Amino acid sequence: EPEVTQTPSHQVTQMGQEVILRCVPISNHLYFYWYRQILGQKVEFLVSFYNNEISEKSEIFDDQFSVERPDGSNFTLKIRSTKLEDSAMYFCASRAIHTGELFFGEGSRLTVL
Amino acid sequence: ILNVEQSPQSLHVQEGDSTNFTCSFPSSNFYALHWYRWETAKSPEALFVMTLNGDEKKKGRISATLNTKEGYSYLYIKGSQPEDSATYLCASVGANDYKLSFGAGTTVTVRA
Numbered sequence: 001e002p003e004v005t006q007t008p009s010h011q012v013t014q015m016g017q018e019v020i021l022r023c024v025p026i027s028n029h030l031y032f033y034w035y036r037q038i039l040g041q042k043v044e045f046l047v048s049f050y051n052n053e054i055s056e057k058s059e060i061f062d063d064q065f066s067v068e069r070p071d072g073s074n075f076t077l078k079i080r081s082t083k084l085e086d087s088a089m090y091f092c093a094s095r096a097i098h099t100g101e102l103f104f105g106e107g108s109r110l111t112v113l
Numbered sequence: 114i115l116n117v118e119q120s121p122q123s124l125h126v127q128e129g130d131s132t133n134f135t136c137s138f139p140s141s142n143f144y145a146l147h148w149y150r151w152e153t154a155k156s157p158e159a160l161f162v163m164t165l166n167g168d169e170k171k172k173g174r175i176s177a178t179l180n181t182k183e184g185y186s187y188l189y190i191k192g193s194q195p196e197d198s199a200t201y202l203c204a205s206v207g208a209n210d211y212k213l214s215f216g217a218g219t220t221v222t223v224r225a
Binding site: 004033 | 145147149154155156157158159162202204206210211212213214215216217218
């Protein structure tokens with residue numbers, strides 16, 4: 001069964017460093033998403049991506065964040081100059097065309113020290 | 114972002130017992146309601162996507178109902194088994210976009 005894969009599973013970084021989280025969505029899906037969950041809080045929407053551009057983004061997704069799909073397979077989330085409050089589990093998801101359900105990766109846990 | 118609430122936050126169920134829990138969401142501008150099952154150290158897995166008022170969906174021992182007029186959905190687990198232990202997330206989708214707004218989840222623990 002096709003699945004969404006994410007790397008790394010866990011990254012520890014120093015405050016101020018740049019982090020790139022990678023995702024390989026399901027190949028025939030068209031919409032891609034990043035969500036995050038800060039420990040003990042709700043899963044929060046960050047950004048959606050369609051046709052090689054951002055279609056929606058939340059207030060969280062400020063200039064510190066960027067996404068791209070450089071090679072038609074990988075979908076990356078870049079966090080510049082990480083802050084302590086960026087520590088969270090980041091989930092990538094892609095949306096099934098007909099049912100609308102989201103298929104999630106297993107998440108990348110980011111720890112900012 | 115839509116305000117989605119789930120209750121209870123957690124519950125403990127004896128193996129073999131049935132249980133249910135609630136997701137409430139804004140009824141205005143509604144497009145779809147998703148349920149996901151999330152086991153520890155795994156990715157959330159879609160259970161149901163529901164769009165129509167009165168819709169009922171079933172997958173094995175798990176079923177869900179939807180009331181879009183009053184803005185709630187119930188998830189039912191019949192004859193709970195230890196493998197049903199997980200956090201169950203609901204998410205509402207508004208008509209203007211396809212951003213899922215998640216509830217905080219209901220964590221179910223089934224005791225053998």
